[in-house]
Amino acid sequence: MFSLALKNILFYKNRSIATIVLTFISAMLFVAYVSLMDGSHKSMLENSLKIYTGAIEIYKKGYRDIGGNEYLIDDVEEISKKLLKIDGIEIFSARYETYGLLSNKEQSAASMVGGVEPDKERVLSSLSLALIEGEFLKENSKNSIYMGVELAKKLKLHVGDEVAFIGSASDNSFAADIFKVCGIFKTGLFEFDSTASFVSKNYFDKLMNSKNRASYITIKVKNLDDVQKVNSEIIKVLNRDDLESLTWKTLMDTMVEAMEVDSIFGYISLSLFLVVIFFVVMIYGFVNVSSRIKEFGILRCIGLSKSKIFLLLFYEISMLSTLAIIIVAPIASYICYHYSINPIIIDGIADMYKDYGIVSDEIPFDFNMFTILRNLAVIYLLNFLSIFYPYMYINSFKPIEASKHV
């Protein structure tokens, strides 16, 4: 049967080429669609993680739900010693965050003021890279403030301008100082750029009387795919009931939910796409088989069983699909790889979707060989499924009727 199937393929060249082209186009579109969807999600996530949120953050239990000075981490140094022993961690840093009022001569604005370790922050986040004016904080900066572009606009501040800060210190006393704007950043995340500002933690600890306490410790992992494994290790090593170690999935639950909803719509679209592919391939297969009813009838008359007829169709679709997949696999992989490095640019998309964490007009593809091969396997499987109806159709004819079919 294999030999007959091969001869059929070679003899009916146009039919074979059309099947290969159809499979090629279906597979290419499917792989590209999934790669684009996964790539845009990954990009949203990576952008947000890069900007400020860590892959893992350690909090004192209660800080995220209730907040306040009672829930600050007191023993940052002790925890740091333990974190240094964990292999999957690239870098970590303590942050002290508070909300206060920033005022110039004319107006005031509420701001989340973060005390950060500038040298570590350069590696941990892209805060320093988001600089658009002035300079980033230095380790020994005193009363220098690095603020979001929208906040600076609101307060009409420029680099070198002074701004008054009033807030509540960690001992609940009154804290106030005059900050000097050292730099202005723009991340593209509108909310963040409108409310966030940063100062050196060394300086801030003194101002807030926080004595090296921290709101939380943020951690960058060596490989984002290992985040769950590293988090489990952290929980095990710290072995503390009063602390909680959370991954980005929990920390960015709003964004994760948005991505999940987007994925659901994506998969609905994909399902429709697959149904369309299935029917196109099946209808084409049906038309092909319909034109071969006489041929199958003759084979049945001279003694070819129904199972052998199925085997013949199976071999034919196997060979054509395999050939199409062999051709499409390297091309689709290259396209995904190419656009993962050189993303597609859609002008204005970042502005349109700034509330959803899209900070760039670049939409990269995701290059993941497993996903590509899995999607090619789906198309391969659909091709097989598509022969069942045509097979049942030819079996509905008696052999003698089929052999006389015109």
Added chain:
Amino acid sequence: MIKLQHVNKYFYKNEAREIHALCDINLTIEDGEFTLFSGASGCGKTTLLNVIGALDTIDSGKIFFDEKEISLLSEDARTTLRLNEIGFVFQAYNLIPVLSVEENIGFVMKLRGFSDKEIKKRVLEISAMLEIDDKLKSLPNALSGGQQQRVAVARAVAAKPKIILADEPTANLDSKNSQKLMNMMRELNEKEGVSILFASHDELILNSVRRVVKLNDGVIVDD
């Protein structure tokens, strides 16, 4: 031996246009016979050939192939019977276009599990007898009608079936090729001992066969 007892076959049964294609047919065909079913178009000769060849079912009666009652067989069992016991020659040749002459002749043998060596030997033997041994590598579409029909006969006889059923084998051939084909089939009948049943109204076949079964409106009127 093939035996038909009170065989009835209807088309469009229980419909206004019902046709009683075979009416109470009783017939015995001994091994090695060279027989023609003749009659006007629509008399039931092709239908008779089809039910004997397990290509079609009957509505009542019994058909025995040797001792086996084939009217009771399942579709799969009928397919196996056709493969192992019966060879077919069709009016339109019905060769497999993608296979060479050699492969077409050996196709049924291959399905039956003969070795490549046995197939090759038999193909050479039959093709020489039917004078198509110089065309073994050609595809069917490169052959004339007469040559294609000889390939069809070779395919039917190659696996040494007990019986060959030939439905209007000369209908698409000129008189010269028809005569040649009939001579060859008679030779096969004599040399190979294979029974050959024809359905035809060709005078040439009528004059070549030893037994003629004449049908009219599904009834045997002369034997």
